[in-house]
Amino acid sequence: MSGGGGPLRIGNASGFYGDRFSAFEEMLTGGPLDVLTGDYLAELTMLILGRDRLKDPSRGYARTFLRQLETSLGLAVERGVRIVTNAGGLNPAGLADAVRELAAKVGVPVRVAHVEGDDLLARRREFEGWGEGVLTANAYLGGEGIAACLRAGADVVITGRVTDAALVSGAAAAHFGWARTDRDRLAGAVAAGHVLECGAQATGGNYSFFAAHDVRRPGFPLAEIAADGSAVITKHPGTGGVVDTGTVTAQLLYETAGARYPGPDVTTRLDTVRLTQDGPDRVRIDGVRGEAPPPDLKVGLTRLGGWRNEVTFVLTGLDIEAKAELVRAQMTAAFDAAGRRPAEVRWTLARTDRADADVQEEAGALLRLVVRDADQDAVGRVVSGAAVELALASYPGFHLTAPPGKGSPYGVFEAVPVPQAEVRQVAVLPDGERVAVPPVTESAALAPVPEPPLPAPLPVTATRRAPLGLVAGARSGDKGGAANVGVWARTDAAWRWLAHTLTVDRFRRLLPETAGLPVARHVLPRLGALNFTVDGLLGEGAAAQARFDPQAKALGEWLRARHLDIPEELL
Numbered sequence: 001m002s003g004g005g006g007p008l009r010i011g012n013a014s015g016f017y018g019d020r021f022s023a024f025e026e027m028l029t030g031g032p033l034d035v036l037t038g039d040y041l042a043e044l045t046m047l048i049l050g051r052d053r054l055k056d057p058s059r060g061y062a063r064t065f066l067r068q069l070e071t072s073l074g075l076a077v078e079r080g081v082r083i084v085t086n087a088g089g090l091n092p093a094g095l096a097d098a099v100r101e102l103a104a105k106v107g108v109p110v111r112v113a114h115v116e117g118d119d120l121l122a123r124r125r126e127f128e129g130w131g132e133g134v135l136t137a138n139a140y141l142g143g144e145g146i147a148a149c150l151r152a153g154a155d156v157v158i159t160g161r162v163t164d165a166a167l168v169s170g171a172a173a174a175h176f177g178w179a180r181t182d183r184d185r186l187a188g189a190v191a192a193g194h195v196l197e198c199g200a201q202a203t204g205g206n207y208s209f210f211a212a213h214d215v216r217r218p219g220f221p222l223a224e225i226a227a228d229g230s231a232v233i234t235k236h237p238g239t240g241g242v243v244d245t246g247t248v249t250a251q252l253l254y255e256t257a258g259a260r261y262p263g264p265d266v267t268t269r270l271d272t273v274r275l276t277q278d279g280p281d282r283v284r285i286d287g288v289r290g291e292a293p294p295p296d297l298k299v300g301l302t303r304l305g306g307w308r309n310e311v312t313f314v315l316t317g318l319d320i321e322a323k324a325e326l327v328r329a330q331m332t333a334a335f336d337a338a339g340r341r342p343a344e345v346r347w348t349l350a351r352t353d354r355a356d357a358d359v360q361e362e363a364g365a366l367l368r369l370v371v372r373d374a375d376q377d378a379v380g381r382v383v384s385g386a387a388v389e390l391a392l393a394s395y396p397g398f399h400l401t402a403p404p405g406k407g408s409p410y411g412v413f414e415a416v417p418v419p420q421a422e423v424r425q426v427a428v429l430p431d432g433e434r435v436a437v438p439p440v441t442e443s444a445a446l447a448p449v450p451e452p453p454l455p456a457p458l459p460v461t462a463t464r465r466a467p468l469g470l471v472a473g474a475r476s477g478d479k480g481g482a483a484n485v486g487v488w489a490r491t492d493a494a495w496r497w498l499a500h501t502l503t504v505d506r507f508r509r510l511l512p513e514t515a516g517l518p519v520a521r522h523v524l525p526r527l528g529a530l531n532f533t534v535d536g537l538l539g540e541g542a543a544a545q546a547r548f549d550p551q552a553k554a555l556g557e558w559l560r561a562r563h564l565d566i567p568e569e570l571l
Contacts, residue, residue, distance in 0.1 A: 007224035007225055007226050007231075007232070008034050008035065008171070008172055008175045008176070008224070008225045009032060009033050009034045009035070009222055009223075009224055009225075010033070010034065010035040010036075010037060010168050010171055010172070010192075010196070010222060010223050010225060011027045011033045011035070011036050011037070011196075011220060011221070011222035011223075011236075012027075012036070012037045012038070012039065012167075012196040012197065012199055012220055012221055012222070013026075013027045013036055013037070013038050013068075013199070013220055014037075014038035014039055014040055014065075014085075014087075014199060015039055015197065015198040015199030015200065015201065016039070016040065016042055016045070016198075016199075017040040017041070017042070017045045017048070017062050017064065018064070019199055020199075020200075020220075021064065021067075021068060023199070023220050024036070024038070024068040024069075024071075024072040025068075025071055025072050025075065026219070026220070026236075026239075027220055027222075027236070028072055028075040028076055028079060028081060029075065030219070030236030030237075030238075030239060031222075031236040031237060032079075033079070033081045033222065034080075034081065034082070034175070035081065035082050035083075035084060035171045035175075036076065036081050036082070036083050036084075037083075037084050037085060037167040037168060037171070037196065038065060038068075038083070038084075038085035038086075038087060038167075039085075039086060039164050039167060039197050039198070039199075040062040040064070040065065040085065040086055040087045040089065041062075041086050041087075041089060041161060041164075042542075043300060043302070043413045043478070043480065043541055043542055043543065044411070044413075044541075044542045044543045044551075045062075045089070046089070046090070046136045046138060046161070046300060046302050046413075047135065047136065047302040047411035047413070047543045049061070049062075049089040049090045049136070050090065050135040050136040050302055051135070051304075051409075053090050053091070054135075058091070058094055059091065059094075060089050060090035060091035060094065061087055061088050061089040061090065061091045061092070061094055061095040061098075062087035062088075062089055062095075064087075065085060065087035065095070066095070066098055066099070066102060069083075069099065069102055070102065070106065073099075073102065073103060073106060073108050073110065073156075074106060074108045076155070077108050077109075077110060077155065082150065082154070082155055082156070082157070082171070083155070083156045083157070084146055084150075084156075084157045084159075084167050084170065084171055085156075085157070085158060085159070085167070086159045086160065086161065086162055086164075086167060087158065088114060088115075088158040088159055088160045089160060089161075090119060090136060090138070090160065091160075092114040092115060092116055092158045092159055092160045093114055093116060093428070095114070095158050096112050096113070096114040096156075096158045096428070099112050099156055099158065100112050110155040110156055111153055111154050111155045111156070111430035112154065112155070112156045112157075112158070112430060113149035113152065113154035113156070113157050113158070113427065113428055113429050113430050114149070114157065114158040114159065114428050115141065115145035115146060115149065115157070115158070115159040115160065115162070115425065115426070115427055115428070115437075116160060116425075116426050116428060117139075117141065117145075117423060117424045117425040117426045117437075118138045118139045118140070118141050118159075118160045118161040118162070118423070118425070119136075119137070119138055119160060119161075120137040120138065120139060120299060120418070120423070121134065121135075121136060121137045121138075124137055126422075127416075127418060127422075129416070130301060130416065131303075133303045133304065134301050134302070134303055135302050135303055135304055135411070136300070136301070136302045137299060137300070137301050138160060138161035138299065138300055139161065139297045139298070139299045139418060139423045140161055140162065140163045140263075140264060140297060140298045140299070140300070141159070141160075141161065141162045141163070141166065141264055141297070141423070141425050142162065142163060142166050142169070142170070142263060142264035142265035142293075142440075143162070143163075143165075143166035143167070143168075143169040143170025143171070143172075143173055143186075143265055144170065144173070144180065144265065144425070144437050145159065145162075145170070145425050145426070145427040145437045146159060146162070146166060146167065146170030146171060146174070146427075147170045147171070147173040147174035148174075148427035148429070148435055148437060149427050149428075149429060149430075150170070150171060150174035150175075151174050152427075152429040152430060152431075152433075152435075153430060154429070154430050155430075161300065163263050163264060164193065164194070164197035164198075165189075165190045165191075165192075165193030165194045165197060165263065166190075166193065166263070166264070166265070167193060167197070168189055168190075168192055168193030168196055168197075168223065168225075169186055169189040169190050169193050169265060169266075172185075172186075172189040172192075172225050172229075173186065173189070175225075176227045180265065180440060181442065182229075183266045183289075183290030183291060183292070184228075184229055184288065184289055184290045185227075185228060185229030185290075186229065186265055186266040186290055187229065187266050187267075187268040187269065187288045187289060187290030187291075188225075188228070188229025188230055188231060188285065188286070188288040188290075189225055189229055189231070190261070190263055190265070190266060190268045190288075190290075191231070191252065191261075191268055191270075191273055191285055191288050192223040192225055192231035192233065192285055193223075194251070194252065194254075194256075194261070194268075195221065195223070195233050195248055195251045195252060195285070196221050196222070196223055196233075198251060198254065199220050199221070200218040200219070200220055200221070200241060201247075201250070201251050201254065201475075202221040202233060202243065202247055202248060202251045203215075203218040203219055203220065203221050203235050203239075203240075203241035203242065203243055203247060204218040204240075204241035204242045204243075204247055205218050205241065206250075206475065206553075207246070207247055207250060207473075208246075208250070208469060208473035208474055208475070208556075208557070208560060209246060209473060209490075213241065213242040214240055214241075215240065215241050215242070216240060217240040217241075218235075218239070218240050218241025218242075219235040219236055219239025219240055219241050220235065220236075220239075221233055221234070221235055221243065222234060222235060222236070229288065230284065230285060230286035230287075230288075231284070231285045231286075232278055232282050232283065232284050232285070233248055233282070233283045233285065234281055234282045234283075235281055242281060243281040243282065243283055244277060244281075244283060245275045245276075245277055245283055246473060246488070246490065247283075248275055248283045248285070249275065249473075249488050249527050249528075249529060250473060250474075250475040250486070250488070251475070252270065252273060252486075252527065253475055253484075253486025253487075253488065253524075253527070253529055253531055254475050254476075254477050254484075254486065255477040255478070255479055255484055256270060256484065256486070256531060257479075257484060257520070257522060257531060257533045258270075258449065258520075258522035258531065259271035259449040259452075259522065259524065260291070260446065260449060262293065262294045263293060264293055264297055264420070264440070265293055265440065266290040266291070266292075266293055267290065267291040267292060267293055267294065267446065268288060268290055269288065269289045269290065269291060269449075270524060270527075271449065271452065271524055271525070271526060272287050272288055272289040272526070273285060273287065273288050273526060273527065274286050274287035274288075274526055275526075275527070287526075291446060292440075292442055292446070293420075293440050294445065294446075295419060295420060295445060296417035296418060296419055296420065297417070297418050297419075297420050297423055298415050298416075298417065299415065299416050299417070299418045300413060300414075300415055301413070301414045301415070301416060302411050302412065302413055302414075302543065303411065303412045303414075304409050304410075304411060304412075305372075305409075305410050305411055305412035305540060305543075305544055306343075306372055306373055306374045306375075306409070306410060307372065307373055307374070307375065307376040307378070307379045307380075307407045307408065307409055307410070308370065308371065308372045308379060308407060308408060308409075308410045308545065309342075309370075309371050309379040309380065309383045309384065309404065309405065309406075309407040309408070310368065310369065310370050310371075310404075311368075311369045311383065311384070311387045311400060311404045312366055312367065312368045312369070312400060312401040312402070313327055313366070313367040313368075313369070313387075313398070313399075313400060314364050314365075314366060314367075314397075314399050314400065314401060315327075315353070315364065315365045315366075315367055315395065315397070316353070316360065316363050316364045316365075316397040317353075317363050317397065319395075320349075320351065320353055320365045321349075322395075323367075323395035323396075324347075324349050324365075324367045326394060326395050327367060327390070327394060327395065328347055330386075330390055330393075330394055331369065331383075331386055331387065331390075332345075334382075334386035334389075335382065335386070338382045338386070340377070340378050340382045341378075342371035342372060342373040342378045342379050342382075342383065343372060343373040343374065343378065344370075344371060344372040344373065345369070345370075345371050346369070346370045346371070347367065347368070347369055348367075348368045348370075348548065349365060349366070349367050349368075350365060350366045350367075350368065350548075351365050352364060352365055352366055353365040366401070368548070369383075369387075370545075371383055372410065376406070376407055379407040380406045380407045381406070383404065383407070384403075384404035384405060384406065384407075387400065387404050388403070388404065410543060410544050410545055411541070411543030411544065412540040412541060412543065412544055413480050413481075413540065413541030413542070413543055413544075414480065414540075414541075415479075415480050420439035420440055421439050423439065424436065425437040425439075451523060452523050452524075452525050453525075454499045454500060454523065454525075455492075455495060455496045455499055455525065456496060457496060457497075457500050458493055458496040458497040458500075458567060460497070460567045461567075461568070462567070462568040463565040463566055463567055463568060464565070464566060464568055464571055465563050465564070465565055465566075466563060466564075466566045466571055467560060467561050467562065467563055468487075468502075468510070468559060468560050468561075468562055468563075468564060468566070469557070469559075469560025469561060470566065470570075470571060471489065471490065471491075471494045471497075471498070471566060471570045471571070472487050472488060472489050472490070472494065472498055472502075472560065473487070473488050473490065473560070474486060474487045474488075474556030474557065474559055474560050475556050476552045476553060476554070476555040476556035476557075476559075477551065477552060477553065478538055478541070478542050478550075478551040478552050478553075479533075480538070480541050481535065481536055481537070481538045481539055481540055481541055482533055482534060482535045482536070482537065482538065483533070483534045483537045483538055483552035483555055484531060484532065484533045484534070484552075485507075485531070485532045485534070485552075485555055485556045485559055486529055486530070486531045486532075486556070487502060487529060487530045487531075487532070487556070487559065488527060488528050488529035488530075489528045489529070490528075491570075492528070493569065493570060494528075494570050495525075495528040497566075497567055497570060498528075498530065499523065499525075499530065501564070502521075502530055503521070504519050504520075504521050504532075506564070507519060507521070507532055507559075510559055510562040510564070511555070511558065511559055511562070513537065513547075514534045514537060517534050517535060517536045517537055518534070518535040518536065519532060519533070519534050519535075520532065520533045537552065537555075538550060538551070538552060
């Protein structure tokens, strides 16, 4: 696979396990492509696949991908499109074999390769401090194994846990013949890959200013990557949604932190990214600089953390606080009587009720009980039975949103470092040859990036109390137990105001849940953006379901809904 004179067109057809099923076929038939990627893995997904593997060792991969290939494999071969996906999950070799079987079944000969070495579970005794009960242990690999497979002529490349952006950067490195020291080029491809990785989030999905566009069925994104690592983000003609500097900015901020975006192949400097509207539904990314990758790889560990149960009581009309207090007292007494109080009992009252409501549902508040324990019995009948038995013996209007269950297992995610040299990445080529992928030798622990200077403050003569979201967009997400909230301004004037106004202290006041937690603010002037990270907000990670919004997907929209004094000229 070697580059010609034009750009490499890489599309994405999946942002998570469960994304739009028809996207593979839509991307293959909607316009020209060279490579089609599919991202199926997330922290929570690894736990799900780990439980699948416990039931059947031959599983552990995203089976949806196989069903998509039944109609898409022939299209891809006919159009000369190569497929690169991390759908292999915990069993890339197994999925590669399944693809070969499918290809034989549908009569479409393809050369299939896969990348392995990320799965460290069998080697867990070699690493200190991991503890007991580890269900999955996977290093986040880079794109070099993918590049080796493509250079060997693979039509389909299956990986396990690689970084999401590696699906794109690996394909670009193979196509253009980049060396591992071509850091600026690799960093540009990583930036493009990060924009593509979540599918329709780059084309108007989950976008703060969705009302300005028709985003009922956004198309999936693609990147036209040039030999110098610059790229244009776009989508197939006639597909829904929008690609503009706002949608691309939102995705660049998603699940990132400061100026540096560390990866196994290169550290991408997000503070060097330059975005330019290059026509309708076309955004150019250039100027991206790369630095040495860190010496360690991130390894994601998942464990079965225990058992949880949840009951939501509906409180209607008057005396909401008193009704909530009655239920809490009754459930506590029931636990004490049973002699089985769960190890963790958490109550939250959401005052969704309105006074003098015309609709009954609008008169209701939600009282949520979440319990967790290492013992399933402690969260099972002792909780659900106690709640049901209150049906005729508690507050007036008693009812639940759903019948309580027996309890379900929850997971815990932890990220630990492992030296690159300790991870043995292998590219298994289409002919079966196993090629060791050496680790990056020129890695470095880099000094912190100095905080960039802020723009001149905006002169303010008059303000009005209004939601932050009238002048700023936001996107938020999760990384283990931490949440990130990226906030960007839509105009230069709004940026001058936002950079000085939305400090860490004000962020904490606007989002009181973060008040007692470590919060860091990162300034990205080229994007007109601030990125906040909140450590500990999500407990032990998304799989632990520690809060109402366990992946912090709506944290940014809560921030945008908060009111503060905004200059009249911005409104």
